[in-house]
Amino acid sequence: MDEEWRSVMATGQRRSSMRERFREQVREDVKAVALEQLAEGGAQTISLNAIAKRLGVSGPALYRYYANRDELLNELVIDAYHDLRDALASASAGSARVRRPEQRMRELAHAYRQWAREHPHRYELLFRPPFPGYDAHAEPIAEAASTLMLPVLDVLDGNEDDDVQYVVRVWSRMHGIVSLELGGAYTAMDIDADALYADEIQTIIERYHREPEAPDGVDVVVNHGEVRGRGGPGDSQG
Amino acid sequence: MDEEWRSVMATGQRRSSMRERFREQVREDVKAVALEQLAEGGAQTISLNAIAKRLGVSGPALYRYYANRDELLNELVIDAYHDLRDALASASAGSARVRRPEQRMRELAHAYRQWAREHPHRYELLFRPPFPGYDAHAEPIAEAASTLMLPVLDVLDGNEDDDVQYVVRVWSRMHGIVSLELGGAYTAMDIDADALYADEIQTIIERYHREPEAPDGVDVVVNHGEVRGRGGPGDSQG
DNA sequence: TCCGTTGTGTTAGAGCCTATAACAATCAAG
DNA sequence: CTTGATTGTTATAGGCTCTAACACAACGGA
Incomplete structure (x- = not known):
């Protein structure tokens, strides 16, 4: 020194x-x-x-x-949050105007999962209930979420207000798979996490993708799979 | 003593x-x-x-x-897994033949989240990567998953084989929301977890519910929102 | 009934950790 | 060069996990 x-x-x-x-x-x-x-x-x-x-x-x-061990941990949490934010922003910017929105969404989702796999413990640190001494968790998580939201909203061309809940649900789906994967649940039951995640993202994309191509605006603007009145049977063709 | x-x-x-x-x-x-x-x-x-x-x-x-602290923790993990399994089985049995499958699914999903909210730390204990000394995790998680799978499969009337991946995805969606909720992410960003979860389950139910009511069997048997060929635009009416 | 085996509790202690206190040395600046 | 802030040191208190050595009670066969 x-x-x-x-x-x-x-x-x-x-x-x-x-x-x-x-x-x-x-x-x-x-x-x-x-x-x-x-x-x-x-x-x-x-x-x-x-x-x-x-x-x-x-x-x-x-x-x-x-001052104490917790202060160091909080610093690590904040750094991790910044790092994840940057990774997502970078992925979002990298595929900004070049490709189709589906592809952008796919890359964003991939970046999210990849970061988690590269830094499993930091990811865990971010989204874990820090019951003993939760100092710097609420704010960073909220901001990290927003930062994750923005690219997703961008990809989805949403209108930022009503879509927030849908974007959170998309995020929750990604997190659910990533979290179980990091926890070893998939490995334990012999499941291909890659395929699972890819399928899930694909489903999300298709779900979204109906919108802009909807023939007549029946009220589909913010449907996103929320309840909002069902169309009865027969609205699916595979 | x-x-x-x-x-x-x-x-x-x-x-x-x-x-x-x-x-x-x-x-x-x-x-x-x-x-x-x-x-x-x-x-x-x-x-x-x-x-x-x-x-x-x-x-x-x-x-x-x-023998050591880890052995005690592993015992707690196993107990927690048994407890969750029982709670799910109980919920599944409670609404066994009485109500419509959608309602059964709703109650099962509710039981899952409720157990997690009642025992947040035990839930956390179950689905967390125990990197230092992972003794009894792989097996319990796999079995817990199976136990969760069975009622869901039952609700979905699936055929246990190809549907496994879909059920795992359903489980992942429930876990994603529950996990973020326990982590305090939703509270931090002022989101109604109840509504979010209910909407998600509703979406899952609707997604599934198209099947048995599909007018003609185009190939919809195990579609469940996986890729399997898109129907082109116009298959949505809200 | 007696006695060895086994199980269970005790204290002592090594080694790790967090955190504070008292003290010494160094740097910065008037 | 002197003074105050900063930063390092050792000593110490108290917590934890876990092992070792020892004491005693319970069990079960002879």
Whole structure:
């Protein structure tokens, strides 16, 4: 830790707020190690003590940087939420105006699941009831949801108001599969998660896709499979 | 603990396997306290030490009954799985031959969500990736899934083979909503979980309900919203 | 009835953790 | 150069899991 200080001093950068920069650097280092521990054994494996040891620092030193373990975890939650948001935004932007909306939806859904599979513990961290000390959960989740909503709404060409509930339902369907997949439920019962997810997304897309091609506007604008009055039997042809 | 022994001896029940019965009793007591701790602060709150203290026994005594903390947790998982299974079976049996299949489906779905809301931490315990020591997860989850599948299959009048994937998808949709609800996501974004869930189930029911009333058997037997060839535009009337 | 086996409880202790307190050293700036 | 803020250290308290060594009660056969 002292070495870093000296090397930084040697390079002769601007002295102002050097301490702050260093402080921020240490906080990042701590989070980096915490992320490794998280990836290895889940949230309960994260230990300030072990992190300190790995950074070559004696235990309580890190309490200068994080008031307690929960504060570190909350930081990880916020970072994870940002990361997921960026991944989704990136996927959404990547297929912005190029392809058909169905394809955009497919890619967005794929990005969602892929992020979860790449960072299972962080995903778990995001959408888990943190009953003991729920500090920074409500707000990030709500914002993450909104961020997920926007691309979906964009893909669905929805009107942002009544469609919110439908988009949440779409999100819930994606989350349901992803969550069970990460939990190992599908593996345990020998089910192909890839195919399952693909089929589900396909179903969602078709469900949506009826709308813009509806011949006459009977009242189908925001139907999306909600109740809204049934058309009686015979409205299906396969 | 000695008191119980003496009182039991005093009642003069059959001596054979008295020890076993007592042992089983203690194991149950331990689990009871563990369940309280679970309900209060989640799985990480469960502590053999604290349980021992609450039972008026000194710490390591409980290691005579549970090899380690994980064994206790696994027992809780298995119990939770049994409990959920019973709740679903009960709901399924309760509305067995009386009502229309749609109503049975509705009640089954309701029982599922209700159990999760009554035992949020146990539900969480069931469907969570237990990365550190996953002992008894794969099998219980698979069996719990089957148990959930059967009533759903029954409600759907499916033929148990090809329909498995569809039932898993239905289950995933229920789990998705329940999981996000327990995670507090809906509360954070001001969404009525009751309505959301009801709508989702209704959608599922309608989706299914087209089948038996399909006018001519075009190939609709196991369609359930899977890809299987699209009918082109105009197959929706609201 | 006696005695060995088995089961169950105890305390002691190692090793991990979180977190606080008291103290020392270093940096920043007047 | 002195002073105050920052950051590191060790010591300590208290919690946890789990093992070891020991004591005693219950069981069951001789």
